Amino acid sequence: MYNSKVIGVGKYLPEQVVTNFDLMKMMETSDEWIKERTGIVERRFAGEGETTSLMGAEASKEALKMAGLQPEDVDFIIFATLSPDYYFPGSGCPMQTHLGLTGIGALDIRNQCSGFVYGMATADQFIKTGMYQTILLVGAEVHSRGLNLSTEGRDVAVIFGDGAGAVVLTATEDENKGVLTSHLHADGRHVEKLWLENPGSASNPYVSKEMIDNGSVYPYMNGRYVFKHAVTKFPEVIHEALQKTGYSTDDVDMVIPHQANERITEAVQQRLGLPREKVFRNIHKYGNTTAASIPIALSECVEDGRIKQDSLVCLASFGSGFTWASSLIRW
Numbered sequence: 001m002y003n004s005k006v007i008g009v010g011k012y013l014p015e016q017v018v019t020n021f022d023l024m025k026m027m028e029t030s031d032e033w034i035k036e037r038t039g040i041v042e043r044r045f046a047g048e049g050e051t052t053s054l055m056g057a058e059a060s061k062e063a064l065k066m067a068g069l070q071p072e073d074v075d076f077i078i079f080a081t082l083s084p085d086y087y088f089p090g091s092g093c094p095m096q097t098h099l100g101l102t103g104i105g106a107l108d109i110r111n112q113c114s115g116f117v118y119g120m121a122t123a124d125q126f127i128k129t130g131m132y133q134t135i136l137l138v139g140a141e142v143h144s145r146g147l148n149l150s151t152e153g154r155d156v157a158v159i160f161g162d163g164a165g166a167v168v169l170t171a172t173e174d175e176n177k178g179v180l181t182s183h184l185h186a187d188g189r190h191v192e193k194l195w196l197e198n199p200g201s202a203s204n205p206y207v208s209k210e211m212i213d214n215g216s217v218y219p220y221m222n223g224r225y226v227f228k229h230a231v232t233k234f235p236e237v238i239h240e241a242l243q244k245t246g247y248s249t250d251d252v253d254m255v256i257p258h259q260a261n262e263r264i265t266e267a268v269q270q271r272l273g274l275p276r277e278k279v280f281r282n283i284h285k286y287g288n289t290t291a292a293s294i295p296i297a298l299s300e301c302v303e304d305g306r307i308k309q310d311s312l313v314c315l316a317s318f319g320s321g322f323t324w325a326s327s328l329i330r331w
């Protein structure tokens with residue numbers, strides 16, 4: 001059995017910065033409301049031609065460069081997104097083309113905010129069994145084109161941003177390194193609390209003018225309901241990973257929660273009893289980038305030295321489904 005070690009991280013953020021003040025020109029909202037309720041100051045919106053797969057490819061190039069590898073060295077692609085270029089095929093396929101690759105498998109996974117952690121667990125299992133040696137794991141989102149940027153959609157629209165992150169995982173025989181444990185959960189009873197209902201094959205017809213008129217083509221979220229579950233599930237799934245491996249919160253060098261909302265991160269930090277500097281946040285800069293938020297955070301932490309050789313890092317997520325997950329990694 002092998003362990004899966006992260007040997008490269010990368011990120012890509014579109015150039016276009018959209019501040020809370022910019023949003024105030026599109027809808028009735030305020031910088032004060034957004035900052036107080038979410039911690040977000042600005043986010044990025046993809047420009048013309050910037051697709052989910054393209055941004056994923058750019059983040060991947062950075063991750064491969066850090067790993068000292070070429071795209072041809074990758075054995076398998078896992079692509080996590082809720083905003084694929086197309087309903088089908090998945091974004092892993094067009095991303096192959098952007099990277100100049102053909103032939104290797106490309107698996108898209110749809111686990112929303114938990115997509116990257118689900119992807120980490122999936123990659124780890126493929127590596128553990130020896131099926132693949134080197135896997136490119138990507139989380140990327142273009143939310144901006146699917147949001148209702150009018151006052152009607154303001155409760156959801158102010159939260160989300162675009163971006164991409166990627167990691168390269170490779171097999172190691174060192175059992176103390178890499179992904180130590182992963183824990184994946186879902187509870188489909190809450191599907192309708194955070195979802196994009198239409199277009200979809202559950203509706204007949206699949207798409208209609210009525211859907212556009214009634215707003216069901218935009219994401220819906222029951223914010224308070226989601227908040228309440230998130231602040232319980234994040235600490236629960238982090239403790240699950242620690243218990244499985246025999247570590248305590250004191251042993252952890254960095255918790256990287258999915259960047260859902262600053263108030264959620266704050267509550268998680270308090271419930272875990274950790275100092276502020278051990279619970280990462282960058283939501284003020286990018287908003288909630290769903291499957292991309294954890295790999296972007298990893299990339300920033302490695303860049304500025306907050307994560308280094310031997311750091312014990314805990315990834316945790318919660319989101320639509322509901323889904324929640326954690327992964328404990330010895331860097």
Ligand code: UT7
Pocket residue numbers: 028029030033034037038113154155156158221222223224226227230259260261264288290318319320
């Ligand atoms: O990764 C996905 C996971 N999702 C999350 O983590 C989100 C979790 N939920 C939240 O973060 C919060 O529930 C929100 C930030 C989404 C909303 O905060 P809230 O404190 O729950 O506000 P609310 O939805 O209860 O709305 C309070 C008021 C309402 O006005 P009234 O009815 O009190 O007059 C809303 O209409 O704020 C109003 N409102 C806004 N005002 C200004 C809602 N959105 C906005 C807005 N700007 N963008």
